[in-house]
Amino acid sequence: xxxxxxxxxxxxxxxxxxxxxxxxxxxxxxxxxxxxxxxxxxxxxxxxxxxxxxxxxxxxxxxxxxxxxxxxxxxxxxxxxxxxxxxxxxxxxxxxxxxxxxxxxxxxxxxxxxxxxxxxxxxxxxxxxxxxxxxxxxxxxxxxxxxxxxxxxxxxxxxxxxxxxxxxxxxxxxxxxxxxxxxxxxxxxxxxxxxxx
Numbered sequence: 487x488x489x490x491x492x493x494x495x496x497x498x499x500x501x502x503x504x505x506x507x508x509x510x511x512x513x514x515x516x517x518x519x520x521x522x523x524x525x526x527x528x529x530x531x532x533x534x535x536x537x538x539x540x541x542x543x544x545x546x547x548x549x550x551x552x553x554x555x556x557x558x559x560x561x562x563x564x565x566x567x568x569x570x571x572x573x574x575x576x577x578x579x580x581x582x583x584x585x586x587x588x589x590x591x592x593x594x595x596x597x598x599x600x601x602x603x604x605x606x607x608x609x610x611x612x613x614x615x616x617x618x619x620x621x622x623x624x625x626x627x628x629x630x631x632x633x634x635x636x637x638x639x640x641x642x643x644x645x646x647x648x649x650x651x652x653x654x655x656x657x658x659x660x661x662x663x664x665x666x667x668x669x670x671x672x673x674x675x676x677x678x679x680x681x682x683x
Contacts, residue, residue, distance in 0.1 A: 516568035
């Protein structure tokens with residue numbers, strides 16, 4: 487099957503998608519039958535990812551929680567979507583699909599690092615899909631172009647409350663895992679003046 491199945495096979499079943507993804511050299515997301523290749527990451531994205539993985543792992547290592555990087559797929563069953571968040575966290579017993587690729591069903595926290603190709607999709611349609619996950623308590627968006635983090639927290643009656651932090655001197659509280667995330671730590675190695683990022 488082609489690396490761009492959308493052009494030759496506009497619709498796939500989830501079972502077909504799992505078989506395709508197992509054999510693919512690149513990652514894809516599954517959107518209601520359509521398969522879309524995922525773009526590569528920038529240097530800034532990778533710097534933030536490495537730092538955040540270290541911070542989250544350090545905070546969660548003695549707790550009954552686990553952080554997963556961008557290789558762990560999440561399934562949103564009610565809308566027939568499979569995607570790879572930059573980070574997903576579950577606490578307690580994980581729930582996975584019984585498919586050939588382990589796919590998480592019950593994240594409590596999802597973090598996405600925005601890029602030019604996702605900065606409208608992640609806070610829009612993708613967040614709409616994620617809100618279908620009953621387990622999800624918190625959704626975090628991290629800019630890679632400036633020191634800015636937006637955080638959405640699920641409140642009563644499925645109301646999502648937005649808070650944000652901007653500037654290296656700021657912090658944001660991740661209530662789902664009880665962690666104060668310092669922006670200076672997240673962006674420690676990032677040079678915003680470097681056009682190569």
